[in-house]
Amino acid sequence: MNRYFKVLVTCVLCAVCALSCSRKKDRFISRNYHAVTAEYNTLFNGYNALEAGKRTINDAYFDNYWEVLPVERMQISEDILLPGQSRNENFNIAEDKAAKAIQKHGMHIDSKEKNPQIDEAYLLLGKARYFDQRFIPALEAFNYILYKYPASDKINRAKIWREKTNMRLDNNELAIHNLKRLLKYANLEDQDLADATSTLAQAYINTKVIDTAITQLGIAAQATKSHDERGRYHIIQGQLYNQLGQRDSANIAFDKVIELNRKTPRIYLIAAQLGKINNFDHENGNKLETTELLTEIEKNRENRPYLDKIYHQIGLYHQRNENEDLAIRYYNKSLRTNTRDAYLKSRNYEILGDIYFDNSVYAKAGLYYDSTMTNMAENSKPFRVMKRKRDNLEDVILYEGIAKVDDSIIRLVNMPDATRTVYFKEYIDELKRKEEEARAQEEAAARNSGIVTVNNQIGGQVGVGGAGQAVLFYFYNPTTVAYGKNEFVKTWGDRTLEDDWRWSTRGATGGATIIEPIALADVASDDQRYDPEFYISQIPSDEKEIDSISKARNYAYYQLGLIYKEKFKEYELSKDKFQDLLESHPEERLILPSKYNLYKLYELLGQNDEAEIAKTEIVSNYPDSRYAHILENPELVSEDENSPQNLYEALYIKHENQEYEEVISKCDEYINQFDGDAIAAKFELLKATATGRLYGFEAYKEAVNRVAVTYANTDEGKQAKHIVAKVLPNLANKDFVEVSREASVQYKVIFQFDEAEEETILRFKKTLDEVLKNIRHYYVLSASIDVYDPNTTLVVVHGIKTKQIAQTFNQILLSKDQKKIKAPYFVASSTNYQIIQVHKNLDSYLNLYNK
Incomplete structure (x- = not known):
């Protein structure tokens, strides 16, 4: 009997408790049951998942100490997620737990929330969405707290998180306004004050108000109880002071990090020490003390994970002290650490490349620049700058190699046998x-x-x-x-x-x-x-071979002088090359341009006496040259009809007018006249084009290949290479095309004139234009004169849309005009006409289609 009674009492008590814990009744037991269950079950698990997700973010985030650190370690992803997807499963769990707490334990009775833990649930919901980078939904959650729970003890925290979210949405000005208002009217303390001021500092950094950001970071560093955060805030302060050029203030901020020692992450300590060393005054500072500090940092076993940055900073220190050998050694040691910092790798490679370039070791510099680009984001601005620098170096490597080898050979040739x-x-x-x-x-x-x-x-x-x-x-x-x-x-x-x-x-x-x-x-x-x-x-003994080697060496010197002067602005190096060239007794064509370039270099270097001597020598010894004309009449340089550029432009106009024979002849003349100048490559390419237009595909192919080979490192040579690789294969086919009746193809009516006087052709073209004008109501046609080869000219009618109309061309003319056009003609599709002009196979076409 007692047993049955106990069971009955237990069931009654359970039923009473269950009825008392209803979410719809505002009772003491219900409120406390749902509050305790939400806090110590659902929300507890949710916050555990949130912290696990934050740890994952921190572990995956790689701080870039080459730029100002962000206040919060969080990598923003550009990936777009589909509904239901999450970047981190832990944040998804935290959001589910927050939603469960709201749905299962919310007590919304009489328009009020009776469970004091629900505002905490909404705060967790917003944080989970924030770290999952769904900022709009996160903003909704934080705003809901401000709207529904104005008396909540979490209200200030919700306001701070709302402004963090606004800042992530690039609403920095709004975030600054709201945070300043919060700091003015709310009595924030401890971590809330640290979070508010650090968030405000980040907003100021985003809007480039650096001095105010530094002040807010100082407040945050004092208010926070986390040594990790304190160390980070002081590091950012130091970086911002460096941006403002205030090195002493930056060093004070770095000292505060160093004072924390093991209380803060080791990387912050290393960054602070290296930051101070980077700010070292190499003129007035204690070099012995700094060298001992660097040695201590390098030898410390705890610093082994950060040796890549340490070695790099030691290399910088020695380079600034003009100890180049030690600097190179430490830059290479930094590279051998296999660092995962791509920017650090690129900096090491670039600095080494610059060192070797300054020491004229161009081939090695080129290799280091290649490695620099492999560690840069492709198509970024730094990558494009480095690629342009590397491309410019290609010519230097080539001509320095030629000069070095030929100099060695000539020295051996001139040595006595003994x-x-x-x-x-x-x-x-x-x-x-x-x-x-x-x-x-x-x-x-x-x-x-x-x-x-x-x-x-x-x-x-x-x-x-x-x-x-x-x-x-x-x-x-x-x-x-x-x-x-x-x-x-x-x-x-x-x-x-x-x-x-x-x-x-x-x-x-x-x-x-x-x-x-x-x-x-x-x-x-x-x-x-x-x-x-x-x-x-093995040493050459034939005079022709030795002379050829000397010429190649001299031309390499000349090109190096131009490259250093025009591309790299290395005026001293350029001057040395031109002087070496003139001392080696070069061929006549290089002497005058070299002396003129030396004159310009003396002016650029402020060596006025040497410039005047060079000018006098040019004017006295070469009075009829264009250089003398330029020196005596500098104000007329832009109007000089005989300048290379003006001559080229005039010749190009002749090319447009189909005066191909004269273009080829003049190009030969100017190529010899301006041999050694950059303009010579332009004349060569123009000559190749005119040759192709006049003599056809094979002649064009040969001429373009010659330009690609002879001027391989000029813009024209590269253009010629492109033509050889991409254009010529598309023009190589010389088989005529059969056109179906349904195809939409234009046709041409062609009148052929062999060995005809120019006046005869012009007279016929004028008559043809008048005839075509008379049928403009029915057909819109035009005519042109096209050069075929040196002996043949074609007058072509364009705009005919069908083969039948083209073949009966004389019949579409007015009866009064038919007698005016008595010359025989033939018809070709636009495609076949192009093949005729490219391959100069007009006879083959006439035999095939006009039997």
Whole structure:
């Protein structure tokens, strides 16, 4: 009986509790049951999920210390999500928990919310949406709190989060206005004050009001209880002070981070220390103390994860102290850390490239610039600037290579026999020493890796020794690599690295490009390698060959002088090249332009006495030259009819008027006259175009290929390469096209004049224009005179839309006009007419279609 009674009482009590916990009744038990359940169950789990999601964001976020850090670590994604999708499942869970708390535990009775935890649920809902980057829904949640719960103790926090959301929506001015109002009228303390002022600081940073942002960050750093946040705020303060050029104030901010030591994340401590070192006064500062500090930072084991940044800063420090060798060493050490900071990599590569460029090691500088671009965002502004710089360097690398090789050859040619022998004996001794060192290193490496010996020979079988022996990988052997390079060049020429490189149109890049030289020792036999006479026998002795080498070297000097002057504004380097050129007794065509360029360089460098001497020499020794005319009448330069640019423009007009023979003849004259000037490439390309128009496809192909080869590194040469690769293949087909009746094709009526006087052709064209004008009510036709070849001119009627009308052209004329046009004609479609003009196969067409 007692047992049944207990069960009955228990059931009654459960029913009473269940009825008492209704969401629709405003009772003490109901309010507290739903409040406690919401807080310690649903919202507790929701906030745990939110914190897990925030940790994921922080772990994935990579701070860019090269720019001012954002106050909040959050990477904004541009990806657009479909309904129901989430960027992070934890935020989705937090949002679900917030929604569940509102739906299951909300007590909205008599237009009031009786559960004090529901405003917290809406705050969680807004935060989850905010971190999931759904800012409009987040703003709705925060605004709902402000609208429905004006007396909530969470009201100030909701206002702060609303302005953070407004700021993410680029409403910075609105956020600043509302936050200033909140700080003025609300009594914020501790973390709420820190959040409000740090958010306000970010809004000021976004609107470029830097000084006010610094002040707000100082308040936030004092108010927050999180050392992580305090360290970050002081780092941002230091960065902003640096933007304003206030290095002392920046160092004070960095010192506050350093004082936190292990209380703040290690990366903030490292950033502060490196920031202070970057602000070091190299003129008045204590260099010994700073060097010791850098050594201490470098040797500290706790700093190992940040060695990439440390090495880079040490490199900068030594570079500013003009210790270039140490700087290069530390930049390379920074690169060897395999840092994931792409910007740091690009900076290291770019600085190294600049160092080698300034030291005239252009090939190496080019390689570093290539590596710089691989670590940049493609098509960004820095990438385009670097690409332009690298493209300009291409010519420098080419001509410096030519000058270096030819200078070496000429020095050897001019050496006395006894000196040559001594020179090559010393070279052979050095070669033996290096081979001994290499052999010792290989044996040491073999002992460490279990490889005993390596026997690798060019031109024969690569031997594999006895047990334990192995073959060294081909590309690790500089001898075989050098041999392979030259064998490739012999077979294929100097080909550009691109798709379909074996096509015939992908020929060598041209005569201006030299094959990469390799040491003769790499391809010599064992007997020859250590014989000085072998090397001496390779020195050119033929006068024509030596003269050719000298000319190539002189032209390279001239081009380098122009490139340094015009492209890089390196006036001292340019001056040196022109002076070296004149001292080497160049051919006559380069002397006067070099002296004129030297005159301009002296003016640019402020060396007025040297400029006056150069001017006097040009005017006295070359009184009839255009340079003398320019120097004596500088105000008339723009009106000079004989300037290269004006001559080119006049010749181009003749080209437009189809005076192709005169264009070709004049181009030849001007190419010789302005050989060495950049304008020569323009005349060459114009000549190639005129040649194609007059003599057809094959002549055009040959002429354009010549431009691509001879002027490979000019804009015209690159344009010619494009024509060879892209345009010529489309013009190569010379088969005539059969046109169906249904096809919409224009036709031309063509009158042929062979060996005719120009007056005769012009008279016929005038009559034809009058005749066509009379039928304008029925047909809109026009006529033109087209040059076919040196002996043949075609008068062409355009605008006929059907083949039948074209074939009966004389019948559509008025009866009074038919007698005026008695010359025979033939008909061709527009496509076939183009083929006739491109391939100059008019006879073939007439035989095929007009039998």
